[in-house]
Amino acid sequence: MKIRIFVTLKNGVLDPQGKAIHHALENLDFKGVNDVRAGKLIELDVDESTTDSDIEKMCTKLLANTVIENFEIQKLTEQTIEKS
Template sequence: MKVRIFVTLKDGVLDPQGKAIHHALESLDFSGVNDVRAGKLIELDVDASVSRADIEKMCDKLLANTVIENYEIEIADAAQGTMG
């Protein structure tokens, strides 16, 4: 079972990397970009016995630092082959 975990900085937490990317886009003459926030995508391949609650524990204990980061969990539906 494929699991994707998106780790993003909480609103209000300064993101220097996002700012630098924003400046770089502007210097490449891309206009109309209002803001950039950079995060992480972590992909797991887990047994079917692993529950969403287990994955939340993994996020809380290691994958995200909930002082500064939020996470979203996306579990692939094996039968459909889509993410949900």
Template structure:
């Protein structure tokens, strides 16, 4: 079973990568971009039947820094589990 974990900084946490990308886009002449937040995507291939509780534990213990980041779990069949 394939699962995608999306990790991003919590609102209000400074995002220097996002600022750098935003500045670069402006420098390239792209107008209308008001803000950029950079995150990461992790794809896992897990055993069939791996529950969302197990996936949440993976995120909270290793994949995301819960102090400054949020995460979302997406099953690649389209279901999305709340974080």
């Protein structure tokens, strides 16, 4: 089973990487970008026996710093995998 974990900074947490990307886009003359928030994507391939609770524990114990980051778990279907 394929799982995607999206990790993003919580609102109010400074995002220097996002600011650098925003600045670079402006320098390249891309207009209309009001703000950029950078995050990370983690893909896991887990056994079917892995529970939702197990995946959430992976996120809270290692994959995301829950003090400053949020995470979203997405289970990939065959359709989602083909579109990627």
